[in-house]
Amino acid sequence: MSSQDYALDYDDANVLRRLTLDDDSNLRIYSFGPKNKSGSWSIVWQAVMHECDVFGTCGPFALCTYRPTKTCSCPPGFHRVDPNDESKGCDYNIPLGGCQNSSNSVKLVQVNRADYYFNDYNFDSTIKSLEKCKDTCMQDCKCLAAAYKYDGTGLCFLKGSSNKLYNGKQTLNEINMVFMKLSSLDTSAADDQHDPFLADANATVxxxxxxxxxxxxxxxxxxxxxxxxxxxxxxxxxxxxxxxxxxxxxxxxSGKKWEEMTAEIEGLPTKFTYRQLQDATENFCNELGSGGFGSVYRGNIPEKGGIVAVKKITTVNQAEKQFKAEVSTIGRVHHVNLVRLLGYCAYGNRHLLVY
CATH class of the missing domain: 1.20.5 (Single alpha-helices involved in coiled-coils or other helix-helix interfaces)
Structure with a gap:
């Protein structure tokens, strides 16, 4: 399957560009030109938009989350291998030791809203019970963790394709609870839930x-x-x-023109307020590039996954058909190698797109 990608300033022929595989394993296109106000190379495209989706970005056993930028942390019962390099991941406080089936030698600690992607070695559709999922992992030497979906399906995935787990992710959108296997000698990790998103303010009497x-x-x-x-x-x-x-x-x-333009667009993405995009881009202070339709700014919307590109449309009246085509077409396309249109803003004569 082939795909075609475009830089944010692809229609500007007066820029220099370079394709770079950065230290975080993400592939990016940088541009430099006369319209670049920062005087340095700016990112105009990257292969993986969400930093936590980069394969192995936090190293073994670590959990990647947004606070609001990417942060790597260790689950209970683990410590950071190198405090100065989060990419080296985490390791057990007390090793599990040899293959032992006795439930007395290991225990499970619950980590909410988490998963370790691409580490499944077993999936049994007949396991519908939470306790059955935990017991199956406890009795299996290869199992390092069990992921249980609490979306009503009750699906259970056993993790441990190697002696380490990679691609750990913990966000509010996750619908899994992960049970990490630890040595029963480890008293540093309590056998209760680990959920950094729970706040004391939500506690009830x-x-x-x-x-x-x-x-x-x-x-x-x-x-x-x-x-x-x-x-x-x-x-x-x-x-x-x-x-x-x-x-x-x-x-x-002032809104009649916009209503006429969007009336024919099916499946329009999320509508943002202008103030939301002002806050997300710190009042449009970090310009990534500019082109025929306007300028593009770096932003951060944690509830939409983190880093976004906000495009301020400055030529809507002169390029109405092109603009409508961009919203309607890109808004319906979802592919790992394509920039995704997350939403838009229509406020008076201000029109913006969020990628």
Whole structure:
């Protein structure tokens, strides 16, 4: 299967370009030209858009996540091999030792929202139980970890194609819980859940604590909050009504053209606000390049996977057909070697695309 890729400034013939395999194993195209305000080479294309998707980027056993930039961390029961080089990954605090089937010699620690890609050596569709998945790994010498999907399918994947696990990833989008096999002698890792995305602010009062709290105080507190919330809702409603009138007038004046352009585009990607893209690009301070349709800026949207390219369209009125074709065509194409159109922004006469 062949594919054709384009740099962000592919329509600019007055630039120098170089193709580089960087230290992080990602292939990138850099350009340098008269429109480059930074005075240095700028990235205009890269093979893998999301840094955690680069094969083996964090080394063995490590978990790659975004905070908001790429960060490599070790799961419970592991330590970093080289504190100064995260690409060397992690290793056991206490080695597992030889092949032993006794459940007394090993234990499992749960890591939420994680997976180790391309390490599966066994998949049994008959395993639908969480406990069955864990027991199967515990009794299998080759199993270094078990991944269980909590999306309702109950699928279980045993990990351990070699004596190490690679391509660990932990994000909010993952629907797996991974059970890492550790030596039972390791007391540094508790047998509970490891989930860095859980915050103390989400903690609730347990049933055991509630009887100790004065119920009258709780009752009055809840009703006081309701009164304050009601007043806030009324004020918000009045504000929203006024804002809606202003927005309707503004949309009629400046948004008609955009509505005409997008009315015929099927499957339009996510719509962003202009403020969201301002924040994501730090007010458009890092320009990657420019071309016939406008300039492209580096941005960061963690909920969309991290690093993005935000393209400010400056010639919509003069190139309406080309712009519509770009949104409708690229918006429906999803391929590992193609830049993916994640969304757009239409705010007055400002039109932007997010890749």
């Amino acid at each position: 347990s049933d055991q604590v509630m009887p100790k709290i004065n119920k009258r105080t709780v009752y009055l507190s809840r009703h006081l909050h309701s009164i304050i919330l009601s007043v806030a809702i009324v004020e918000l409603g009045l504000f929203a009504t006024g804002a809606a009138v202003v927005a309707a007038v503004w949309k009629k004046i």
